Amino acid sequence: MSSGNGHPLRAEWRKTTTTKLPWVLAAIAIAYSAMQAVLLIVLAAPGVMSGLTQDPGSQDMLMSKDYLGAALAQVGTAATFTLLLGIVAMTGEYRHMTITSTFLAYPRRSGVLLTKMALYAAIGAALALVTLVVVTVAMLVALVPFDHAALTADMWLSVLLGSVIGLVLFGVLGVSIGALIPNQVAAIVTALLWMLLLEPVISLAFPKVGMWLPQQALNAAMDVGVRSEFSGQFVAADNLPVWGGILLLLGYAAVLGAIASRTTLSRDIT
Amino acid sequence: MAHVVGPTLRAESLTKRFGRAVTAVEDLSFTVEPGRVTGFLGPNGSGKTTTLRCMLGLVRPTSGRATIDGKAYAELDDPMRRVGGALEASGFHPGRTGRNHLRVLTAAGGLPDSRADEVLEFVGLAQAARRRIAEYSLGMRQRLALAAALVGEPGALVLDEPANGLDPEGIAWLRTFLRARAAEGATVLVSSHALAEVQQTVDDVVIINHGQLIHSGPLGELASRHTSRVIVRSPDADALMTALREAGASTEARTDGSWLVAGVTAEQVGHAARVGGHELHQLSPEPDALERMFLDMTGGAE
Numbered sequence: 023m024s025s026g027n028g029h030p031l032r033a034e035w036r037k038t039t040t041t042k043l044p045w046v047l048a049a050i051a052i053a054y055s056a057m058q059a060v061l062l063i064v065l066a067a068p069g070v071m072s073g074l075t076q077d078p079g080s081q082d083m084l085m086s087k088d089y090l091g092a093a094l095a096q097v098g099t100a101a102t103f104t105l106l107l108g109i110v111a112m113t114g115e116y117r118h119m120t121i122t123s124t125f126l127a128y129p130r131r132s133g134v135l136l137t138k139m140a141l142y143a144a145i146g147a148a149l150a151l152v153t154l155v156v157v158t159v160a161m162l163v164a165l166v167p168f169d170h171a172a173l174t175a176d177m178w179l180s181v182l183l184g185s186v187i188g189l190v191l192f193g194v195l196g197v198s199i200g201a202l203i204p205n206q207v208a209a210i211v212t213a214l215l216w217m218l219l220l221e222p223v224i225s226l227a228f229p230k231v232g233m234w235l236p237q238q239a240l241n242a243a244m245d246v247g248v249r250s251e252f253s254g255q256f257v258a259a260d261n262l263p264v265w266g267g268i269l270l271l272l273g274y275a276a277v278l279g280a281i282a283s284r285t286t287l288s289r290d291i292t
Numbered sequence: 293m294a295h296v297v298g299p300t301l302r303a304e305s306l307t308k309r310f311g312r313a314v315t316a317v318e319d320l321s322f323t324v325e326p327g328r329v330t331g332f333l334g335p336n337g338s339g340k341t342t343t344l345r346c347m348l349g350l351v352r353p354t355s356g357r358a359t360i361d362g363k364a365y366a367e368l369d370d371p372m373r374r375v376g377g378a379l380e381a382s383g384f385h386p387g388r389t390g391r392n393h394l395r396v397l398t399a400a401g402g403l404p405d406s407r408a409d410e411v412l413e414f415v416g417l418a419q420a421a422r423r424r425i426a427e428y429s430l431g432m433r434q435r436l437a438l439a440a441a442l443v444g445e446p447g448a449l450v451l452d453e454p455a456n457g458l459d460p461e462g463i464a465w466l467r468t469f470l471r472a473r474a475a476e477g478a479t480v481l482v483s484s485h486a487l488a489e490v491q492q493t494v495d496d497v498v499i500i501n502h503g504q505l506i507h508s509g510p511l512g513e514l515a516s517r518h519t520s521r522v523i524v525r526s527p528d529a530d531a532l533m534t535a536l537r538e539a540g541a542s543t544e545a546r547t548d549g550s551w552l553v554a555g556v557t558a559e560q561v562g563h564a565a566r567v568g569g570h571e572l573h574q575l576s577p578e579p580d581a582l583e584r585m586f587l588d589m590t591g592g593a594e
Contacts, residue, residue, distance in 0.1 A: 028372075033400035040392035041385055119383040122350060123440060126377050127400035129349040129366035290310075291350040292342070 030128060030137040034111075037120075038145070043110055051103030052153045056160040058096040062089075063164045084170040091177045093161060097185040098244050100153045101146075101192040105213060108142045108196020113206035122291055132283045138197045139279065146193030150185040154178070184244035187264075191243060191271040195236065198275045201282035233261055236274055242267030298326030298447040298479030299374060301347060305356035308342050308503075316342040317503040319356070324481045324498070326447070329474045331494035331511070332483040335590050339503035340483045341379070344452050347481075348377045360448065372401035375448045376441030383437070386426035390417055390436050393425065394443055401444050411439040416465075430457030438466075448479035455489055467493045487586040501590040515582060522558045525550040525574035532570040539564060550574060 038044045066083040083089045112135075115121040128134050158173065196213075203209035217237055225232030232238050242262040262270060301324035308317040317339040324330045334340050345351040347358040349365030360368060360375055368374050384393055394408035412421045415435040420428065428436065434457045441449055449470075455463050470493055474480050484490045487497070497514060499506040507514065526532050529551055533543045541556040553561060558575055565572045578584070 028370075028402040029399045033396050036392065036396045036399055037385075040389070040396070041387045043387075114385065118385045119380075120385055122379055122383040123397060124400075125350060126348060127372055127397060129368070129371055288352075290345070290352060292345065 028127065030133070031141055033127070034137055034141045038111065038141070041114070043114070044107055047103050047107050047110065048149055048152075051100035051149060052156050054103070055096050055098075055100045055153050056157050058099055059093045059157045059161050060164045062093040062096065063161060063168075067168055084165065084168050087171045087174070087177065090161070090171050090173060091181070094154075094157060094173065094177060094181045095184065095244070097150060097154045097157050097181055098188050098240075100149060100185070101188045101240055101244075102217065104142070104146045104149060104189045105192040105196040105199070105217075106210060107145065107149075108138075108193045108198075109200040109209045109213060110196075110206065111138050111142060112197050112200025113204055113209050116204040117206045125291060131287045135197065135201050135279055135283060135287060139194045139275070142193035142197050143190045146189035146191070147186045150189040151182065153189075154182055154185060187268060188240050188244040191268065191275070192240060194275045195271060195278070198278035198282060201287055202278050202285070204286050234270065236271060238262075239267040239270040239274075243271060296447045296477045298477055299361035300325060301448060301450070301479060301481060302359045302362075303343060303347070303356070304359065306343065306346055306353050306358055307355045308339075308346060308351060309354045315503055317346070317353075317500075320500065320503065320505050321356075322498045322505060322508045324479055325496070326479040327474055327477050328495040329470050329480040329482065329493055330496040330498060331487070331490040332481055332498050332500075333487055333490070333586065333590075334483075334485065334500040334506075336485050338485075338501050338590065340485075340500065341452055342503075343500070344377070344379065344450055344481070344483060347450055348375065348379070350379075370401070370444075372397070372403070372444035372446065374444075374446055375450060376444060376446040377450045378434075378437040378441040378454060379452045380437070384425040384428075384433065387424055389422050390425055390428065390432075390439075391421040393436065394439060397440055397443050403444055407443050407445075411442045414442065415439045431459055431462055434458055435462070447477075449473065449481065451480075451482045453483055453485070455484065463489075486583070488580065488583045491582060499586065499589055506589050514585070520557065521552055521554045521578040521581060522556070522561055523550050523574060523576050523578055524553050524561055524572070526565070526570055526572050528570040532565060532568060535564050535568050535570075536561065552578065 063084065066089060115124055124134055125131060158178065161173065199213055200209050203212060221232070221235045221237050225235060225238060233242070239262060243264055245261065245264055245267070261267070303320050303322050306317055306320045307315070309315045320339070320343060332340055332344070342351055343358070346353050347360070347365065357364065365371060365375065391408055391412060394411065395405055397403075398405050398408050409418070409421070412418050415438050417432060417435050417439060420432060425433065425436065434454060438451070438454060441451065454466060458466060470480050470482065474495070482490060482494070491511070494511055496509065497511050498508040523546075524532070533551060533553075536543055536553055536556060539556060539560065542554045544552040544554075546552055558577060562572070562575055564570075565575075
């Protein structure tokens with residue numbers, strides 16, 4: 023970093039924690055994941071889905087370790103919000119023109135990008151852990167009335183590992199997207215449009231292409247055991263191995279970040 | 293604050309074009325010395341802000357350089373302790389408190405967090421420290437921007453229109469502060485679109501228009517360069533003006549019935565009136581002479 027005695031990570035951390043939006047996004051991420059997990063349990067509860075599910079033995083689903091694992095793996099849905107957190111971290115600087123004082127403190131601009139990437143990787147890991155704890159508690163409460171399989175330690179650990187990987191990668195990717203598209207609204211709309219519409223459509227039309235796209239890569243990267251059963255719920259595409267998904271997402275973030283460093287980030291601040 | 297030796301700021305053939313059409317700054321060279329307050333003057337849109345942003349590494353010059361003791365801003369090892377920049381009052385997150393804004397900067401610069409409270413106190417924002425910046429008035433934002441510039445106790449201050457939005461009390465305070473900083477040895481560069489606003493504050497002036505240098509040097513030199521003019525009012529004006537013109541003065545009737553006399557001193561006019569027996573109702577030096585001269589130099593823009 024350019025400022026010898028500076029604490030760039032601490033500065034970025036303070037930027038994050040002294041505004042409301044990151045807290046709101048993190049809270050939504052946790053609540054959304056917990057809601058998804060509880061919904062999966064409630065829908066699988068004996069009687070609820072009778073007549074709807076293809077599986078006549080639906081009352082046994084809560085007895086399935088895989089099914090509970092998939093419910094627990096809803097922690098991974100928080101990745102979307104980590105992406106938004108990363109985007110907001112970068113674009114917020116341009117939106118409020120705090121980028122001026124940021125670059126005055128750190129005139130070597132790619133250092134700012136790398137610092138934010140590092141912080142949002144750490145925030146992604148922390149958010150994964152907190153979300154997993156909340157989701158676990160919510161599931162245990164939701165499971166109380168029913169007979170169910172046990173939530174095992176290895177299930178829990180593999181979801182922890184998978185979601186940490188996923189949220190770290192999407193946090194970093196979000197920062198790089200924000201750097202490339204400094205307009206906050208444009209960046210968020212682009213990211214959501216991509217995730218909710220474009221990538222699913224492309225993946226459906228060209229499954230072989232789909233596996234190389236970010237969300238599919240995320241699924242691959244998080245697929246450390248438990249999620250495999252359900253990872254292809256929308257698209258029955260081939261998936262990369264875990265390390266392939268990790269490398270691919272890091273590659274996306276590196277390429278977007280490198281392009282941003284040479285284009286948007288090096289622009290005059292006027 | 294202790295005695296400091298501020299850096300020398302320099303623009304060296306600085307040129308900045310935005311696209312092909314707009315040349316904001318053209319071949320601009322000037323030097324800003326430590327221990328003095330330098331006014332950077334020009335009408336709005338004359339390229340002042342672009343020049344200051346080049347100085348602070350926010351805008352990349354098309355050609356030429358802007359340097360701090362010979363180095364570009366981005367080459368400084370510890371920029372927040374070298375140069376404090378306050379560019380505009382809008383660079384704040386509205387949801388953050390003033391104190392938290394500064395605590396981001398103390399962390400970034402590796403400064404003790406107590407500096408945040410010290411500078412807030414110093415600029416008179418201690419009461420508002422824990423309020424959201426969204427609730428700040430324009431004047432309070434100016435003070436916060438100044439606090440941000442001061443947080444690293446830099447040897448140089450680069451302030452873009454710092455008096456904007458300040459009340460008269462605030463302007464007087466700012467003037468005293470800038471004079472004191474320069475007296476301690478700091479380098480102080482302050483931009484303004486009105487000479488009158490900084491006339492009592494600055495030692496040196498750098499005047500630009502259309503991105504080009506018009507004049508740079510001590511303010512006193514500028515004042516002595518301009519031909520003094522005298523305002524004269526007399527019921528006997530025609531005869532008096534004839535006498536003055538014969539003595540080599542040039543005279544110009546003003547719309548309010550008074551006359552503007554150039555090329556002679558007030559003493560000479562008084563003498564001519566007494567000798568000729570002309571009654572005088574007013575004899576005074578042109579009050580806003582420097583400002584008029586500034587406007588003439590910058591094409592009377594505004």
